[in-house]
Amino acid sequence: MITGKIKKIGAGFALLASLVCLQAVALETQLIDESSSSESQQNKVPVFGQALFQGGFKDQPFSGFNPDYRITIGDQINLQLWGAYSFSASLAVDPQGNIFIPEVGPVHVAGVKNGELNAFVLRHVKRVFKNNVQAYANLEASQPVKVFVTGYVTSPGLYNGFSSDSILYYLDSAGGIDAKSGSFVDIKVLRQGEPIESINLYKFLVEGTMPALQLRNGDVVVVGARRGVVTVEGAVQRAAQMEFIGPYTQLGEMLLISKPDPQANFARITQAIDGLQQANYLPLEEALTQRLYPGAEVELVRDNDVKSISIRVSGELNGPATYVLPYGAKLEELLEQLSFRNNADRKSIQLYRKSVADSQRAALDRSLDALQMEVLTRQPNTDLEKASQKDNALMIQNFIEQARKAEPKGQVVIANNPNAAQMLLEDGDELVIPLKSSTVSIVGEVIFPTSLVYNKKRTLEDYIELAGGFANNANQQELVILHLDGTINRIDDRDFDNRLGDRLRPGDEIMVMPKIQSSELQVTKDITEILYRIAVGTAAVLSF
Numbered sequence: 274m275i276t277g278k279i280k281k282i283g284a285g286f287a288l289l290a291s292l293v294c295l296q297a298v299a300l301e302t303q304l305i306d307e308s309s310s311s312e313s314q315q316n317k318v319p320v321f322g323q324a325l326f327q328g329g330f331k332d333q334p335f336s337g338f339n340p341d342y343r344i345t346i347g348d349q350i351n352l353q354l355w356g357a358y359s360f361s362a363s364l365a366v367d368p369q370g371n372i373f374i375p376e377v378g379p380v381h382v383a384g385v386k387n388g389e390l391n392a393f394v395l396r397h398v399k400r401v402f403k404n405n406v407q408a409y410a411n412l413e414a415s416q417p418v419k420v421f422v423t424g425y426v427t428s429p430g431l432y433n434g435f436s437s438d439s440i441l442y443y444l445d446s447a448g449g450i451d452a453k454s455g456s457f458v459d460i461k462v463l464r465q466g467e468p469i470e471s472i473n474l475y476k477f478l479v480e481g482t483m484p485a486l487q488l489r490n491g492d493v494v495v496v497g498a499r500r501g502v503v504t505v506e507g508a509v510q511r512a513a514q515m516e517f518i519g520p521y522t523q524l525g526e527m528l529l530i531s532k533p534d535p536q537a538n539f540a541r542i543t544q545a546i547d548g549l550q551q552a553n554y555l556p557l558e559e560a561l562t563q564r565l566y567p568g569a570e571v572e573l574v575r576d577n578d579v580k581s582i583s584i585r586v587s588g589e590l591n592g593p594a595t596y597v598l599p600y601g602a603k604l605e606e607l608l609e610q611l612s613f614r615n616n617a618d619r620k621s622i623q624l625y626r627k628s629v630a631d632s633q634r635a636a637l638d639r640s641l642d643a644l645q646m647e648v649l650t651r652q653p654n655t656d657l658e659k660a661s662q663k664d665n666a667l668m669i670q671n672f673i674e675q676a677r678k679a680e681p682k683g684q685v686v687i688a689n690n691p692n693a694a695q696m697l698l699e700d701g702d703e704l705v706i707p708l709k710s711s712t713v714s715i716v717g718e719v720i721f722p723t724s725l726v727y728n729k730k731r732t733l734e735d736y737i738e739l740a741g742g743f744a745n746n747a748n749q750q751e752l753v754i755l756h757l758d759g760t761i762n763r764i765d766d767r768d769f770d771n772r773l774g775d776r777l778r779p780g781d782e783i784m785v786m787p788k789i790q791s792s793e794l795q796v797t798k799d800i801t802e803i804l805y806r807i808a809v810g811t812a813a814v815l816s817f
Contacts, residue, residue: 321530502515676807684810713780
């Protein structure tokens, strides 16, 4: 059971001077700069669909044969009768939806499909002229209409057309959708104030489909405000700003439009979540299901084509939460851009790196595997040893199970190294600027783990007494002091009642380790090594 308070370990240096690459952790989630440079970069990426209204829809009214078009009031029907009775005329569909045929009377054609019009009219003619009269009817011209176009278009107004003309004709007549503020996915058609159709132009742009809709006089086409937008660029066939409906979308949906480059295999995603700008650098397969929120920016990359890195920065400083730097940038280049607050502890700057955390994890697992193998393969010599070994093995197995849950932080200790400022940064590094502390924490095997105000006159013995004294399982022979900058001191019991000078500083953790209770010397040594590795790597004490 981890009893110690987990605290971020630190690495320090005066201004640019003290730093060393020992251990490190990087979070897969990083934070990204919310700056004007990002906004200007986004403006360089075209809005998906903004070129749609350069196709001249308004100059090409639809006059071709549409079999699904339904006859409506005001349409012109060309009718010819021949045989025993002859007649030829262009008939208008009256307000009742009828055309009047001499000798036959009114025929209600409103709502009849254009492709079925001739057969429909012929059936009515045959009811009167049983024999020797033939009929041919076709749509000569659809009804002229006036349609309002409003909302986020360039020139809202009332526009002339025909009921057979598409929505694109009227949108183009109004100057097209405003690319900066108008929506390509939220277009509504109103008739007498009631919505009759919702249109998503992405379906037309990607799939070529458009709802079959006949507009009437006085209909209103309303273009809504721009919805949530995601920017996708980099190794894609079509870099674009794309809209989506809903609180979030997924990268996989956006890539149905942008189409990734066949060699793209990673995605850098930067976005604001709960008011905090974050960034992820993920394999493309994993990124496909990643949630994208309004304003998200995605860059697809080839793993051999990385030109920039994202560094998360937190703690006592002003400015962006994440800095994007050129690939190969050094620590000093980042430090020069930081604006420290007055209470920042510049001597204890902490650097975490994922690759170091992975190495720590692997080393810990190797040690645990070796310990487990040693316990399982040991052969007892007597019945007494066999009985005690069973209890001992169970205790060690429980310890191994707990130890495997420990998560190394992967801190790179950059203290006491004048060359640390020259170290290369890696994508996903996390830099933490701690607050100047005035307390000392006591964690691990004490009665009351706590934090106390630092007093340079106090000894380790004083701090232990203030924490209630040692617990029953405490190792009273040696303590570990973990400094904010990530360095450590191991203090044996001869110095417990002495003042430690610079070996104990504000912000430190006094870590009281558990006492190893094993009859086997080698097991004791192995467990001790593992406990210290966990304590330093995770800033926590694991009970044994």
